[in-house]
Amino acid sequence: MQTAPLSTAEIRRRFLDFFAERGHTIVPSASLVSDDPTLLFTIAGMVPFVPYLTGLVPPPYPRIADSQKCIRTLDIDEVGKTPRHGTFFQMLGNWSFGDYFKKDAITFAWELLTTPEDEGGLGFDPNDLWVTVYEDDDEARGYWREVAGLPDERIQGLGKDTNYWSTGVPGPAGPCSEIFFDRGPAYGIDGGPATDDDRYVEIWNLVFMQYLRGEGTGKADFEIIGELPKKNVDTGMGLERVAFIKQGVENFYEIDEVRPVLDKAAEISGKAYGANHEDDVRMRVVADHVRSALMLMSDGVTPSNEGRGYILRRLLRRTVRAMRLLGVETATFPALFAESRDAMKATYPEVATDYDRISHLAFSEEDTFLRTLASGTTILDTAVSNTKAAGKSQLAGDTAFLLHDTYGFPIDLTLEIAEEAGLSVDRSAFDALMAEQKSKAKADARAKKRAIADLSVYSDLRGKGETVFTGYTELQTESRVLGIIVDGVSVPRASEGQVAEIILAETALYAESGGQDADQGVIVGPGYELEVLDVQKPVKGLISHTVQVTRGEVGVDDIATSVVDADYRRGARQAHSGTHIIHAALRQVLGPNAHQSGSYNKAGYLRLDFSWNQGLSPETRSEIEEISNNAIRDDLEVITRELPLDEAKALGAMALFGEKYGDVVRVVDIGGPWSRELCAGTHVSSSSEIGMINLISESSVGSTNRRVESLVGIEAFRDLAAERAIVAQLSGSLKTPREQLPERINDLVASLKAAEKKIAAFEARAVLDRVPALLEKADRAGAVRLVAENAGTLGSSDDLRLLVTTVRERLGSDPAVVALAAVVGDRPVVIVATNQAARDSGAKAGALAKGAASVLGGGGGGKDDLAQGGGSDASAIDAALTSVRSALGG
Structure with missing residues (x-):
């Protein structure tokens, strides 16, 4: 009877069990949010162990095994096109810190891979496996012959650029040995991994850190300056790659943890997977990106316009775009994310337990981007119209880049809409701007890499x-x-x-x-x-x-x-405990989806970011503030204790996203379970010590995040005292009781607006009263009637514009130009207007205003019918007006 193929979860379990039986401590996956300041994400299985591998931090155990979550987006454009590129992947690894070395690492890998499935192994046929070694690593080559019995033709030696590891800076380095699976002649040419053909899929990489490298650039341009005192082993086996091979499917996207989303995308779009290559690529993009976004949000990343949040936003928007290209323009995330949750929850239960928060973020982001697409299309349509009106056939590259970079409008959508309008896009200019942006990002990354090297x-x-x-x-x-x-x-x-x-x-x-x-x-x-x-x-x-x-x-x-400065610490403790109080109050008023996503506190001040997609009403803010101060008044006991992480979570202690926790954590209770969080900060011993909370602002920090700011303790009192003094001063000045101040001020504002309206009407009348005198001064300048006069000093440019346009209207339909100048706010301003007949004869307001403004020592321009300029030399007004007359041939 044929057994079912190994599930992804089963492959993971077998790997970890295998190494646990061989003395390895099994450690949980680190967060996708890396501790390394040079990285946005955990991009490889070795990232959490770099401090141990480099000797910066002593390793906690001599040998470790794990299954590490990773995100890598450098090859995002390849997703869906190849059988193995994915943004989220899981790396199985076994690690030796000065314990075993090459022979044992090779033995473990070969034994796990080739032991039959019914005996607990992965059941690979040894005849399907090839290995590569560093070309000078005869030791590893010898062990592959001895341990695996591989013939020389299936052990290929490659150079430093592929089979040598280092961090890219001086430090540990060493040769690699990679294991490949041969998919067979139906998938490509013969010749082994050295051909770099997709037929040979790398499934495991064994890194032997035994040397110390010196300065150099690139992957190969460095020298080895000595041996490490302790030799380490770093291995990584791609879980998804092994899964698609063992499950007998064609690629990464068809394994059991990914395929359900792909099938749901096909169902929603009405497309058949396998019927059309381009549609297949789009469905794979959807499947990959939804899973990646789900896992990022489960580790606390929220969509934003920078850093990690920008990468998440890009994944979500590429998903929307892919579904649009599949013919679906309505919201699809509720269906797609539910499929991914169900496929991943067996291994990562947090994607189910925290799904309300995750889905809230995802659905809000989809709604926002669907609106962005609508507004971006409007901007693009305007650009297309202007391009056509100018008689051009190519949309400017900077327009396409602006849409992409500022509005998140995908370049392929810009290309599609432009093509439908009969235009091309200046891709060379767009690509140059993109390259410039990437170059800046890479330079920043290199600078950060040099900085981390200094941590040695x-x-x-x-x-x-x-x-x-x-x-x-x-x-x-x-x-x-x-x-x-x-x-x-x-x-x-x-x-x-x-x-x-x-x-x-x-x-x-x-x-x-x-x-x-x-x-x-x-x-x-x-x-x-x-x-x-x-x-x-x-x-x-x-x-x-x-x-x-x-x-x-x-x-x-x-x-x-x-x-420690005792006063400062007292204030810091008040602010940190106040942060916990406000967080609990927020969740009490808004519900559990209002989860803290960031905070900052210092003596007297705190700010708290939380997941929410709309502003808080004044009533809601007051309610949160009142609940917080009631908790302070009630003198709630604050208890801190150290517990194992699992026990703390079982008690309901909230782990805040983006924070890193060890096996033993510090739990801070305020009023028992009313507020229970994992926190290593300093806190008051009872809530009354906080003194007072005074919410001073609430604002947006992204489409799915809000921020509240508060003063705490004596700073809160001082702020309220200052407000009280202001109210007393207003009450005295207006001779109005405090409780009647809002009504009194509203009455005054209304009266002021009415007076301003009357004044504006009088001023407009006074301006218009000057029109007859100006009309009398009209004379000929070339082919047009021209009024070119100094209007003296005016209150605003609007007054001057009203005067210019009114004179133009009164001059009738014969060719006419009006050029008036005035001093507005101590600076000279000139405005030029033309009628249709004047424009037909060649008179353009924009050019005339620009020339006049240059005489004034400034610049200007505008449309052919109305334009404005200005400068700094008011004494040159008459000369500026003369330049207009000269330009018209007068």
Whole structure:
């Protein structure tokens, strides 16, 4: 009886079980939001382990195995076109940190791959497998012969550009050995992986980190300067690639975790998958991007116009675009995301438990983009009309780029609409602008990569252990100086006036994290004092104090006492606990979908971003503020405790998106379960210590996120006291009781508007009274009647425009030009108007205004019938008007 093909989840389970049985600690996947400041996302399975592989942070275990979620969008344009390109993928990996090396890594990989399925392996036929090694790595080649019995022709040696790993900067490096599956002659030419043909699919890469590389550029241009003291193994097996091979389907998009979305896209569009290549590509794009977006949002990424949010927004919009090309112009996300949720929830249950929030974000983004497409089409239609009116056949590249970059309007949609209108698009100009944008992004990434390379200065310091934070219970802690860094270099001492980084064994000073700003304070010791400018965590487990030496000299191994500014810490604790209070109040009023998506707090101030797609009414803001202050009044007990992560979540503690949590977490309860969150910040001991919350603003930070800002404690009181003083002053000035001020002010505003209307009417009448005198001054200038006069000083350009257009109308249908100048707000302004007969004779207002403005020392222009200019030299008004007469031949 034929058994069912291995599911993706089963392949994952077999991999992890295999390595658990061989002494590996199984660790959970890290978030898609990478800790590495040079990366937007976790782009490879090795990213979470870089600090261990480079020696920056001591590894917690000698051997590890995991299944890591990854996002990679560099090849986004290839999605759907090849059998293996996907933006979200899962990398199975086994890791050795100074434990086993090449032989064991090769043995493990071969054993798992070739052990029959009924014996717990993956059941690959050894005859279908090829391997590559680095061309000079005879050791690995020998192990493949010994362990796997592979013939030499199926062990191919390749160069540094493909089979050598490094971070791209000086540091660990080493040869790779890759395992490929041969799909057979029906899929391409013979010759093995060296042919770089799609017939051979890479399924596993074994990296042997054994050397230290020096400076260099590119993948191959660097030298090896020595061996590492500890040799590491980093492997990665592409789960989706193994799944599509084991499930007997043609590509990545047809496996069990992806195909349901593809089928739903086919059902909605009425298209048959497999009937048309272009439609197939679009359905694959939909299947891939919906799954990727689902996983990103489950890790707390929200759509926005920058960074990670921009990548998510691009995935969602490409999905809408693909469905549009499949003939569907209505909303499809409710159906598509539900399919992806059901396909992924067995492995990632959070996509189901958090689906209300995820779907709210996705559906709102789709609605917004459908409206964007409508407005973008209007902008494009105008550009098409203007292009045609100018007698051109090509739409400008900068117009296409503006639509793409500013409005999120896809270039392929621009091409399609332009083609329907009989126009082409200047792709070379568009591509040049895109290349310029990408070049800037790459330069920024390279700069960040160089910056992270400098983190190696912390390696030895981190090797001495984690910095102990004592500030939860102490405001002053005696310790010793472990290290001093000046300008990125470790030094033995820092002198008066210098700015340096100080690493202590213990510290009471809070490092900026979890939305809470760093503490203020000092570090003191025998004969020296240091003003603390900032406190950060440059690498996991290490706290660095940026200081200025204000007195004396500090050296490594000196005794050092960290002293927290008590007033500042009190304010910071109030603000952080206040953030939790407002978050709980928001959820009480708006519901569980109003989930915190970011925060910042410091002494006296807090801001909180939350997922929501519409502004809060004044009544809602007042309700949230009242609930928050009632919680403060009720003097709720604040309890902090450390618990295993799973136990904390079981208690209902909220994990905030974008935050990283270890196996043991700190839970902060305010009023028991009323507010229960995972948080490493500092907090008050009871809610009454917060004092007061005063919401000062509520605003948008994107189509699906809002922001509230609040003053806290004494700062909240001072703000309200200032408002009280203003109200008292108004009440006294207007001789009106406080409660009647709004009505009194409204009456005054209404009276002022009525008076302004009357004044405007009088001024307009006064302006128009000048028309007869101007008409009398009309004379000939070439083929037209011309009125060119200095109107003196006027209140606004609108007055001058009214005068010009009225005179033009009174001059009748014969060719006529009116050019009037005036001083408006201490600056000269000239306005020129022409009638149709004058324009037919060649008189253009825009050109005349531009010439006059240049005489005034400025610039101007406009349409052929009405144009305006200005300058800085009011004494040149008569000369400017003369230039108009001269231009007309007068």
